[in-house]
Structure formats: structure tokens, C-alpha cells
Amino acid sequence: MGLDDRKLEVLRAIVEDYVSTQEPVGSKALVERHALGVSSATVRNDMAVLEEEGYIRQPHTSAGRVPTDRGYRLFVDRLSRVKPLSPAERRAIERFLVGAVDLDDVVHRAVRLLAQLTRQVAVVQYPSLTRSSVRHLELVPVSTTRLLLVMITDTGRVEQRVVELPGPVEVEEITELRRTLNATLVGVKLVDTPPLVQGLVERAEPQAKATMSTLVSVLLETLVERHEERLALAGTSNLARMGPLDLTTGALRPILEALEEEVILLKLFDEVKSGAARVRIGDENEVVDLRATSVVSTGYGPGATVVGGMGIVGPTRMDYPGTIATVRAVARYVGEMLGH
Amino acid sequence: MGLDDRKLEVLRAIVEDYVSTQEPVGSKALVERHALGVSSATVRNDMAVLEEEGYIRQPHTSAGRVPTDRGYRLFVDRLSRVKPLSPAERRAIERFLVGAVDLDDVVHRAVRLLAQLTRQVAVVQYPSLTRSSVRHLELVPVSTTRLLLVMITDTGRVEQRVVELPGPVEVEEITELRRTLNATLVGVKLVDTPPLVQGLVERAEPQAKATMSTLVSVLLETLVERHEERLALAGTSNLARMGPLDLTTGALRPILEALEEEVILLKLFDEVKSGAARVRIGDENEVVDLRATSVVSTGYGPGATVVGGMGIVGPTRMDYPGTIATVRAVARYVGEMLGH
DNA sequence: ACTGGCACTCACTCACGACGAGTGCCAGCC
DNA sequence: GGCTGGCACTCGTCGTGAGTGAGTGCCAGT
DSSP, rough: OOOOOHHHHHHHHHHHHHHHHHHHHHHHHHHHHHHHOHOOOOOOHHHHHHTTTTTOSSSTTTSSSOOOOOHHOOOOOOIIOOOOOOOOHHHHHHHHHHHHHHHHHHHHHHHHHHHHHHHHHEEEOOOOSSTSSSEEEEEEETTTEEEEEEETTTTEEEEEEEEOOSSOOOHHHHHHHHHHHHHTTTTTTTGHHHHHHHHHHHSGGGGGGGHHHHHHIIIIIIIOOOOOOOOEEOOGGGGGOOOHHHHHTTHHHHHHHHHHOOHHHHTTTTTTOOSSSSEEEEEGGGSSGGGTTTEEEEEEEEEEOOOOEEEEEESSSHHHHHHHHHHHHHHHHHHHHOOO | OOOHHHHHHHHHHHHHHHHHOOBBBBBHHHHHHSSSSSOOHHHHHHHHHHTTTTTTEEESTTTEEEOOOHHHHHHIIIIIIOOOOHHHHHHHHHHHHHHHSSSSHHHHHHHHHHHHTTSSEEEEEOOOOSSSSSEEEEEEEEEEEEEEEEEEESSSEEEEEEESSSSSSOHHHHHHHHHHHHHHTTTTTTGGGGHHHHHHHSSGGGGHHHEEEEEEEEHHIIIIIIOOOOOOEGGGGGGGOHHHHHHHTTTTTHHHHHHHHHHHHHHHHHTOOOSOOOOGGGGGOOSGGTTEEEEEEEEOSSTOOOOOOEEEESSSSSSSHHHHHHHHHHHHHHHHHTTO
């Protein structure tokens, strides 16, 4: 691996030029636009080495060079400095998020903001239920044999579910149930609830046992075990900007399809355990349909805890430093907002 | 307007062939595929008339004919018979919707189903708040000066909002407020609430006046006046199937953008007052960006009442009878489900 | 009123050649 | 040994031009 400093510099120049022009970049254009201090012939030699090592390739003989996924990876890891956001951008983020009235609104604003700033497709995961804790449980009688169970989490998320009761229940009983549930569960992390909830049935008054049992099973099935997580998506139209390049190949279709599959998108956030940004370039994606794209994702949440993920999906040919900075910044602001 | 029966038959044949082949249809192909009982020369004469009247046009001289927006309109109004759904389709709809656990789920399933069956982009509006009535109001203390206000409507929709109180409030007071609110508002249509709500402040106990006033303003501002309606969208990837035809022109972009603007989409349902399907073809659309598409929309709700709209957006070249039938069927099933 | 025939139009396809950006290699220079 | 200028070569792109065929419009005949 004889990649001396100049070769790395050449790679950096190729990536930057290609990202901005979207066209294969040749040796001559390169020396003109960057002060490399050497002639185009030398650059050509360097390019040959870079190509041999798999960092760049030629779309066809006698065309310019284009970075490979591996080239982008090297660029992201070692060649790009973090690009700090301009004060204007910071202000824009703050102003845009500050007016949010509730959790839904925060998520919606965040995802649109992200799409707008990065000009890519943005995805934001709602604060995950399993990672937050119970703030309050409410029981609302809908009819004599039906209850609405409402759960509020500390991240401001509200989940509700209609429960069919085994038999009619008095209002006083409901009040009592509500008291018991809250006394047991408020403040408990959702992941820790199952054992506690089981105990509730055993300790319940004989006549309330059936009702409590029904409630508990609903709680377990739908609120705790249920992995269904919600997502917000924005900026799909930015995909159309990926260039007629990719449009003609018809590669747009599978990407759009993947973006509609919540299950697939959720996978993107499986491993965001920290606030650090993660970049998956082209082939590095586990999701096959997204192999033509790059994904920049990060976790967010109040303080250092992570309650959800957010990120963007775009062409491998993207402005990585800028995008990473933006994703991180938005995640940080949203995290702060969740801490009230 | 000398449009005798045969000319109408020719128009119908052109529309049907064009929809299925996506290619301009010529006189010869027409007589081969349809038993018109006349020669191609005669058909040509008929075509000339149809073109003069503006129902069809030639993309270029010496190409086949293509229906115009006007032609589709005539086809929809007078030439197409309703295509009843196959039992298999009916079963699919029923099976798909039956497992829904709550309102969110119903809407989500409906929109995916619609997208899948029609192979177009589907849009479903959540049951509108303003057209439904209050089933229950719940107040949940979050801290001493903060309440969570939860409203449940008869369509199963739940809206919540955090309220900052002017000062600390006792639990008993909250219970009293809850009682009063529910006594006054349960069963009332949301549109009719404003006058009732105003009265609440005036009749409140002096010490509770400030609190009640805050609550009331939140109720009015965010729950009643607020026009924000939610939407579910699915099948965007079907747009890519509109054909490279439209892709090359880059006409996809504005359509995708329009589909991301909730405001625009909501306009589509402005006038769905009944369960009858409405078809807007090409130029008939008020939304400029959707002039290249056709929109099939209808209202839905329990019984004859309409609580929301749903529909699809697709190329003007679509299977109108089939699409209309599908949209109507899904709307009817969803309506039934809302009636529990 | 319909039909068969015929001349005409014009988008589409393909082959051909010119053009030029870009490369690889080599001999020479520092 | 590394860099440079020069040069032959490759190959995708663009423009031209002929050939093809689907489709039309019109007209004379039944």
C-alpha cells in the first residue's frame, strides 16, 4: 500500500470534484483546479496506483476516474475534516425546531429540516418505546365492557389501545385499577415492566383478577413486546435529483420501494447506540436495495441516552463532511428538546 | 357533434388499448383487436372526427392516436361500465383490513391496500376532527403546573396536547375540571363546541377561572380551529412505473414534491362530501403540479356520514373503471369498520 | 356510407466518420 | 529515482444520412 501523502491528496481532489460536478474527473482538469504542484502526467501515475488499489475506477476506458465505495470510505475515514456548520445554519435549525408544540411536531419538523438542509431523503425514528419509561397510565371507559388504555412515556409519546373486557366493570373499579397500575409502573423503564406486570395479576383482588389479566396481556402484547416503531420520512423528491444517470437505469424503483418498507428503514437504526454518526457507503449496506446509496445515521436523545435514530439516504456521491455535520447537529438539537 | 355510436365505440377502443399497451394506437391495430365490423379506412375517418372534436390527438404526424384529457372524461362519464370487483379482490380487502387493532392501523392498512390493488400512489386522510364528535376528555397531571389534555373522538382518534398552567393546581381541582369538561362536551360535534366552551370559562368557580381559561384556549386553538389533518401515503414507488416516457422529461420531480406537501394533498379531499367517487383528469386538477396526473377520490365514514377522504393519484392513462371500483370498495369497507 | 388502394409523412434505427477528452507509456531531464 | 513533456491510442459522444415502416389522408369505386 504505497499511498503517500500526494496520492491521498489526489484521491481527495477526485472525490471533491466528482461530488460537485457529478462527472468523471480527468488528470488534466484535476491539476487545473487544485494546486497539486505536479504535472498531469504525474497525477496519471498516481491515479493508476489508486485504481490498482481499488479506490477509483474508470466508467470506461479513456474516461475520467470515479471514486469507488472503497474510495469514499477512505475519504470519509481519513481525508475529510469535519465541516463546522455556519452560524446561519445553526440558527435555521434552532428557529425551525423551537416552535414545535408536541412530540409529533418535533419529529415532523426534524425530518423536513433534515431533508431540506441535506437535500437528501431524511428518516427520523420516533422515540422508541422500549428505551423510555412510563410517565402515566390512564384508563378511560368507552362503554361498560370497553376501556381505552392510554400510556404516556417520558419522551412525550402517547400510545393508546382499546381493550375489550371480559365483563362489565364499575367506575370505582377502574379508578382502583388506574391507581394500582400507576403506582406500580410509573417511572419504570418499559423494558423492565414485564416481571412487574406479571405480579399485578397475582396480587389483584379476586373479583378484579379477570379484568386485570386482560389489561396486562394487552399491555404486554401491544405496548411492550410490540416492536412496531413509527417513522417519519421526507424529501423523497430529492431522489429524483440523483441524476438522469441513475434514472435511466431504472434503479430508482427499488430504492423507493425500500423507503416504503418500515421494516427495512428500522434496520438502519438497529445499531445506533450512541450520538456518533455512522456512515454506510454503497455495498456496506446490509439492505440490498440500498447498495446504490449511502446512509448517514445517528442516534439522538436527551443527554447521552439514545431513544431513537435519524439519518439520511442519498447517492454515494454526496457531500459527506457537510451531510455528517448536519445530521449530527439536528440530532443534537432534537435531543436537547426532548430534555425539555 | 355528430358522435354516433360507432365513433364512441372507437373512442372506447382507443382508450382501452392505449391504457393497456401505453402506446399510440393506429387504425389497423384497432380493427384487428376489436370486432368493430368496419374497415380500417372507416375507422380512420371516425378518428379524424374524434380528433377534430378534441377527444384524441396524434403525438406527431403519422403516429397513432392518444386520448386527450377530454377523451378520458367522455370515456369515464359515458363509455365505461362499472367493473365489479372479483370475489377474490373483495376477500383480499376484507382479510387485509380485518386484523386492524386501532385507528392508526386501519388507516395504514387501507392506504397500503389501495396502493397495492390499484398500483398507484394512494392517499388516505385520517378521520377529520371537525366532522366527528367528542367521546371523552381526559386530564393527566404531568407536573404541578402541567397537564396533558387527551381528547378521544367517536372515530377512535386520540389527540393530546401538553398544557402549561398559569399556576399549580390540586388533584381535586383537576378531577372537577375533568368532570365539567366531559359533562359539557361529550357527544358534541367538534364544530359545535366553540360556543359551549366559551360558556365554561364564565361559569367556572372564581379560583379555577384562570386554569379553565388556559385549558379552553388550548382546546380552541389546537384541537378545534386547527385545520391540521393527518394523511397517510403509500405506493410512491409506483410513480416510477409511469414509464420512462415521463421520467426523461423530468416531470417526476414536481409530482413527488406535490405529494409531500400535506396542504396540497388535503385539497384533494376538500369537496368529498359523499361516498361517490370523484375523478379529476389531467387539466381538471386545480393543483398545477398534478396536471399530468389523474386523481380518483372519495369520501368515507360510518354509514352515510363522511369523516375523511381517500383516493389515488396516477397517470391520466389509467384503468379508470377498475380504479374507481377499487377505491369505492376500500372506502366502503373502511367506513364499515369505523362503525364498529 | 363504406371500402380498397395509394401516395405521403415522419419518427425511429443504424451505420459511418469526425471529434476530443483522457489514458498509458516512454524517453529525457533534474 | 522521481517528475515531466510528448505522443500514439482508445473509445464514448455527437452529427449526418439513408433506410424502414407504421400510420395517415384522400379519392375513386361499389
